[in-house]
Amino acid sequence: MDILTLLRANIKRKKGTFLGIVLLMILVSMFLTTVYSVKKNVAKSIDEAYEEAHAANLMMNITNERLTDELLQSVKDHPLVDHVATSDAVLMRRHFVKDKEDNQSWLIVPLNEVVTKQFTDDFSGYLDEVRPISPEGIYLVQGIATNDGCKVGDDLRFETRSGEYTLKIEGFVVEPVDGCAMVGWKTVYVAPETFEKLAADVDVVDNPDLAGRVTIVYIYKNADCELSDGEFGRTINRDTCIQDYAYASATMTQMKRYTNLFSEIVCSIMIGFAMVLAGVVLIIMAHNITVTIEMSYTELGILKAEGFTKGRIRVLFVLQYLLAEIVGAIIGTILSIPMISLFGGIFQPITAIIAKKDVDLQTSLVLLLVILILSVLVILLATRKIAKVSPVKALTGESRDVYFESFLTAPVSGKNLAMSLSYRQxxxxxxxxxxxxxxxxxxxxxxxxxxxxxxxxESKSALQAMGSILCEVQVRPQDRNFTEEEMDEIESIVKAEADVDQSIFFRNEYVTLNGDTIYCQFYRDPEMINMVSGRAPVYDNELVITDILAEDMGLKTGDKVEVSRREFSEEFIISGIFCSMNDTGMTMAMGDAGAKKIGVSGYVWYGASLRDSKDAEKVGNSLKEKLDPEMKIVADADFSAISDIKSxxxxxxxxxxxxxxxxxxxxxxxxxxxxxxxxxxxxxxxxxxxxxxxxxxxxxxxxxxxxxxxxxxxxxxxxxxxxxxxxxxxxxxxxxxxxxxxxxxxxxxxxxxxxxxxxxxxxxxxxxxxxxxxxxxxxxxxxx
Amino acid sequence: MSSNILTAHDLCKSFAHNGGQVHVLQHVDLEIREKDFTVVMGASGSGKSTLLYALSGMDKATSGQVMFEGKDLVKMKEKELASLRSHDFGFIFQQMHLISNLTLLENVAVPGYLNNEKGASEVKARAEKLLEQMGITDVKTHIPSQVSGGEQQRCAIARAIIHEPKLLFADEPTGALNRKNTREVLDLMTDLNRNGQSILMVTHDLRAALRASRLLYLEDGNVIGEMTLPPYDKEEEKSRETQVNAWLSSMKW
Known part of the structure; x- marks a missing residue:
């Protein structure tokens, strides 16, 4: 009872401290609960969306020319495979949203029953059911809206060798597998009759990797298959080689990871920050207690003189601070409810899935309990000085502070009175x-x-140094490779107009490396590869990998690896480590000679990084003037507009x-x-x-x-x-x-x-x- | 006769106490003359310190006027009062009240720096000189807790006069000192007065009262008696003591 009386008195007398701790704890508990709940909600929502969409364990896109019935049957017959589904699609690489070209490749598919969720036009929720689509309409995924800034009602245009198609965006649907802003290809939906017309019109062009009819293959593993998605994919490919024929493939685990990647990163940083904030509360508490003991030396002495033991006084401190923390934790947890909705919504443009708004009370309570336990320890540690409080000293005033000389002391100066006095204080x-x-x-x-x-x-040079390819000037031929003459001509036009930091002729494809499907970059001039160690792949049996891939696959410079692509399979030596942000760093690169060995020839993309970004427009105009009009030319001084991480x-x-x-x-x-x-x-x-x-x-x-x-x-x-x-x-x-x-x-x-x-x-x-x-x-x- | 430096008219000061009002100063009328060493005496609780603080503007009077150079201190804003303290008034406290984390030299120099009338080096030189006059040069780099009470009070006197105030207030400056230190401090104040410094001091110490050129007696918040004395001379201290004692007895002290 005596402790309760003192507790009430202390809180009343030191309400500033009490309220301060309450406020700090409100912030910490609100922050922790919000971040942990959002992290869990985003992951859970992604899982649920994948489940609802019946996503396959392994997905791949194969051009129709390469997908034979035998190949497909061999997969269907594989003992680990439960079933295989396919979907017709048109691969489209040249599309303009609001008259601005979108750089990603789109798979156009007819709207089917797999699509079960459609966003309201403002992305704030889902419609009760998917609306029917008109023959002039198209449904996109939210990732496109994020990247291109388009909305319902906007027009978009496709360009093919068969002509132009203009469709109106009639809505955005949920496509959990590739709808997020982080995945480099997107599935979009049109009316079945529109798809038929488009598919019929798409020419079989000279480079089937670039445009045309493709089949999306969905492979589902047996319920009793205990392999991870990655192991499952490797086994299927080892036994059927189907991935070697695909121009893109991914496992469900990979796609989920890409979808959730950024929210995970942000939440990890936020959790780190929340831990720091929690640490700050403990530090502030310890400091406050220490100062209080110094300042209340006399009162503490009196309490001791009246018969209070050091243990009881310490319990008083524990109760006082713990009460403030508990009050703060309760209020903070309640306040986290609106914060979860607000903060969870930040990731929607990236994940393209509306996150749940549940409060992860269990994790939150465990974390708060840990903080409270740590608090008790900190308070007990900070109050150990109470044992040294002497009632006699306290009552005779012997405990007065004495200031000591310090090497940090500087004289008070008349010229800078305010600053020097403040420094002295x-x-x-x-x-x-x-x-x-x-x-x-x-x-x-x-x-x-x-x-x-x-x-x-926002820094071009920083992104480049970390392996991002950022070029103000980009040139692509329409559905074909550059010719040798075109490559020479482009280089000479660009060099005549501006100083060039770096220029590359490039193409990319998925190949298999020791059985894993890996994104491979092919460089005409491998010396342009951003090397970290070792050397660029000069000879036809050399390739380089990123250190992320090296660590993931347990490889190092000098190792021999097997690279397969379609009917080709060759041994390569890793000549070095390079850095690249493509495909989240899980990538490899080789030069022209190596590419030819696995049947890759020709380049489909030219990029030039200019010393002065302002020259981009001049270079672009010159290229447009002198090159074949069918060449796609992008010239943008604002590198962020062409950055792959702007989303x-x-x-x-x-x-x-x-x-x-x-x-x-x-x-x-x-x-x-x-x-x-x-x-x-x-x-x-x-x-x-x-x-x-x-x-x-x-x-x-x-x-x-x-x-x-x-x-x-x-x-x-x-x-x-x-x-x-x-x-x-x-x-x-x-x-x-x-x-x-x-x-x-x-x-x-x-x-x-x-x-x-x-x-x-x-x-x-x-x-x-x-x-x-x-x-x-x-x-x-x-x-x- | 010298002119008035400070005048109080109808000065009242009350404090709230137990739901009622305690009237500590009751309609005080008073003039403090230039170059005088005025000492206010009175029994404990007579309102001496309250009068001193009201006259110096350290505390606001409840009503009345305190005129200094044509301006009423009672009506002054904080900024004007602060300016008055840093330019025209000096104050010596019973408990010295030096700033605990400044050296003695800095304690003396800071009001000089704040005053802004002289350059920093000039202020520092004057502070050094004052400490020398006060006989505490040896400890000028010490902080207050490292020196004796007498040394602290001498430092407080130096601090109070660094900016050459027109009027020096002293609240029981010897109240916390031993006999030896009391004499030294009073000698210093007497010297200051001899050199033209106007001083208003409250005390209940007879030895301090002997230094006055004018004595006032306060009872129940009113000045009820006044006595004028010739300048202090150590040789005549005995007869001065008898004279003052007689006057104090007449005041029923």
Missing amino acids: FSSNKRRYFVAIFITALLMFFMLTVNLMGSCM ITTAVDAMRYTIYAFSIIFVLVVVSMICSKSFTQERRDLGIYKAIGFTSRKLRLLFALRFLIIAVIGSAIGIVLSRLFSSKALSMILRSVGISNFISKYQADTVLVPVIILLGCFFLFAYIAARKVKKVEIRELVIE
Whole structure:
């Protein structure tokens, strides 16, 4: 009962501290519950969508010329296969959405009963049933809307050798397998009669890999097959070679991974940040308790003198802080309900699936329980000094603080009175501010790291260095390879108009590497390959792989590998490691000589990275003027428009702003709490300052400057930490999207924005928190 | 006779207490003259310190006027009062009240820097000189907790006069000092007054009262008696003591 009375009194007397802990805990529990729930909801929604769509374990696209009945039958007869389904499709690579060409390949299929879900026009929900489609209409997937910014009612146009087709977007349907923005091909739906007409009109062109009739093959494994999707695919291919004939294939596991990839990355970073926030709460609590023990030495002595044991006093502290945490955790969990809807929606443009809005209460409760247990340990650790409180010392006032000389002490200067006084206030009590410095450093590290991630996506050179192919000028022939003459002509036109950093003639195809289907890049000039180690593949038996692929398949430079494609099967040597973000880094590359050995010849894509992006338009115009009019020419000075990761910038920005917002709120609470303690400890000094002529405004400024010093030191440490660890951390996190060597590009705004935010917040919040200075009366110094 | 430096008219100060009002100062009329060493005496609870704080603008009077150079302190805003403290008034507290994390030299120099009338190096030189005058140069780099009470009070005096105030207020400056330190501090204040410094001091210490050129007696928030004395001379301290004692007895002290 006595403890409860003291508990009530303590909470009432120190309601600022209590509310501060409650607020921090609200933020932490809201953040943790939201992030974990969203992570789980997105994964669960993807699983459910795959289930509803009866997605196959193995999918592949094979041009009709290559898919023989025998080949298909051999798969159907395979003992591991339950059944095989096929779907007719038209492969279309030249399509214009709102008159702008979309770079992905589309598989046009007739609308069928497999499509069971359609989005409302604003993507906020699903319609009760899929609407019938008109012969002039087309249904797209949300990933296209994300990448091309199109909406219901917009026109789109196909160009084939048979002529042009204009269709109207009548809606967006759910296609869980390839509907997400991260997958490089898309399935779109038209009315059956439109499909028949289109299919009949599509010519059999000279390069069947580029356009024409294809069959999508869906292979389902037996219910008793215990192999993973990857192992299943390898076994099927080993026994039937069907994948060797496909121009694209993927397992369900791979496609799910691609769909969920970015939300996983963002959630991982957010969880890391949430852990830091939880750590900050514990640190703040420990600091607060330590300061409280120093400040309440006399009261604690009196309690001891009255018979309170150290154990009871420590229990009092535990109850006080735990109560604040529990209240905060409950409110935070409730507040996470609307946050889950809001935050979950951020990923919808990428996953093209509406995420569930469930609260993952179980995980949330376990995590909060862990935090509470850790809190108890921290409180017990922080209150161990209570054992040393002596009632005699406390009552005789022997416990007064003594300031000691420090090497950090600098003289108070008349020329810079405010700054030097603020620095003295900091340096003479620096232990009190270590916590604030530590927290600032952590927040700065996170803000910088997320900023680096965002700014790298806006930096051409950074993306290129990490293996993204970004070219302002691109040329593609219509449904065929370049001729030798065309390649020479293009190069000379481009070089005549602008300085070129890098130019490549390129094609890509899926081949099998030691039985696994791997995305392979073929370069006319292999010296253009972005090598990390070893050397570019010069000879006809050499290839290079990424370190992600090397690690995944247990390969290294010098190893011999088997590469198969259709009827070709050849042994290659790995000559080095290169870096590439294509196909989330699971990729290999070879030169012209190697390509010919496995039956690949000719190039279908030219790209030039210009030294000055502004020259793009001039180069584009010159190419359009001089080349065959059927050549597809793209010239865009804005490299982000041609970047393959533009779809994720929205989510990165959302993450960035969330981390900023939470950092600001944390700074507000931390500054308020530390300021409040400092204010109580320095009340007498404040009175003296007033008595010698300082105004309240000047004193508030001293407070604000002191916290600015703390923010400067913390930020500097945060920047150093970021220089040391951000790249490593991001390489680890972004490995799944093919970035294994994240290159940090510290631009002025990358660093300045978080620095200004943190410094500004510290200064402003300290100035606001120090408003109590006004209430300090000089009279308080009087002893009657 | 010298002119008035500070005048109080109809000055009242009340405090809320147990749901009612305690009237500590009741319609006080008073003039403080330039170059005088004015000492206010009175029994405990007579309102001496309250009067001092009201006159110095450290505390707001409930009503009345405190005029300094034609301006009413009671009506002044915080900024004007702060300016007054950093330019025209100096204050010595009973408990010294030095800033705990500044050295003695810095404690003295900071009001000078704040005053902004002299350059930083000039202020620092004057602070050093004052500490020398006060005999505490040896400990100028020490922080308050590292020096004795007497040294702290001498430092507080130096701090109060660094900006050459027109009027120096002192609230029981010897209240926390031993006999030896009391004498030294009073000698310093007497010297200051001899050099033209106007001083208003409240005390209940007879030894301090002996240094006055003018004595005021406060009872129940009213000035009920006044006595004028010739400038202090150590040689005549005995006769001065007898004279002051007699006056205090007449005030029923």
